[in-house]
Amino acid sequence: MPHAYLAWWALAGVDGAVAEAPVNWLRLASARSPGLAGAAAPIAPPAPDKPRTLDAFLSWLATDSAQPERRWPGQPILPTGPARAPLMVITDMPDLADAGAGTLFADRAGVLFDAMLRAIGLSRDAIALASLFTVRPPGGMVEASDLATVADRMRLHVHLAAPHRLLLLGDRTIRALLPTGSVPDTSGLHPFNHDGGIVSAVATFHPRLLLTQPAAKIECWHALQSLIEEHHP
Template sequence: MRGLLMENLAETANAYMAWWSLAGVDCAVGEEPMNWLRPVQDAARPRISAADDGATLTRPQSFEAFMTWLAEGAAQPERRWPGAAIMPAGPVNAPLMVITDMPDPADLEAGVLFSDRAGQLFDAMLRAIGLDRQDVHLASLFLSRPPGAMVEATDLALAATRMRTHVMFASPQRLLLLGDRTIRTLMPTADSGLRKFNHDGGTLPAFATFHPRLLLGQPAAKAECWRVMQGLIEEMTK
């Protein structure tokens, strides 16, 4: 019971930090006093052209070049965050590509995505559709975890752009998107179930459902997750 309480507290803390991030709070303490009653001014923001975007300038032309760019590119947002990066893993042309939002703290310690109890549940989900980790291409929107798990809107936009390129080069037969942040970033109008994902090379079937970390804290959501997984099974057997 105590362990479950601690897990729920951790999920609550992440949700709390995400709420403040959406509210526009990006730091706990500022260096200068703030006049919260000042009139709001619409400051003109400088336009950033594609030529100013280091990620665009170094656009890779192959899967191997993309992986090198992902790991070493100076423009990647992960360069600003502490901790080692967890690179995508798995074959190209896989029957399924699984995309999550970012590594969990336990993943950073283990050096792989979906470790600990969330990983055990993830492996069970794969077995239910007749696959294991060696069969799928596994990736995350972000290779590491920022402080407080809070990500700026510009970083989310970059992650969505580079993931569309990633999907094109990885060339899976279908996608499984896990977690609300992943779904909102890549398919903001999607509901759970089957959708079409637009990537740099075309479209492919995509399924969206809950992240295993949520399922551990909210077992009632497993029924909806299983409904999505059944739809994935049906699509794979066509």
């Protein structure tokens, strides 16, 4: 107990005739004495500004070291196509054959993909083409946190690219981007929310699945018809 009294009088300044600064005894000790409360919590750095143009976005995607794909080997396959394209096609990631070719939808899947485009009156040079992941991860497996990151990134991409319609290919793409996470169906147009509003999207099977399950081509065709009707009312 004597030690407590001595500490009180020391804090009161009895050991000195004049204090350097007044002391507010009604304040909490942690507020009076920062040294007793420990170091202040570090201030988080401000989030970097998002790209505001499509060109700036593509440059950021190609050079930013914080992109999740930087952890994996392989050369990124970047998005292609013009802004305000009549259709933007989004897939999940490059296939094994794509990495060697340096382009999405190479090999047999690419032949089928081109046939799908011809069926709706389009070709590759008229569309915008992108994948959620620009590099295929080892084993084709991704973590949920990475999928959420690239889904947010794609919403920004769609906003800046401003396509007239979207075509989402594959179950993983659809689950990441559509609000209901629905599997491919023939229900026509789905609303896709991006950073600047809403654009209509058609969801269907990936060509890689159609190669192994030809019966799914019928459902795929029904989905693509929604795009044909949109372009030719």
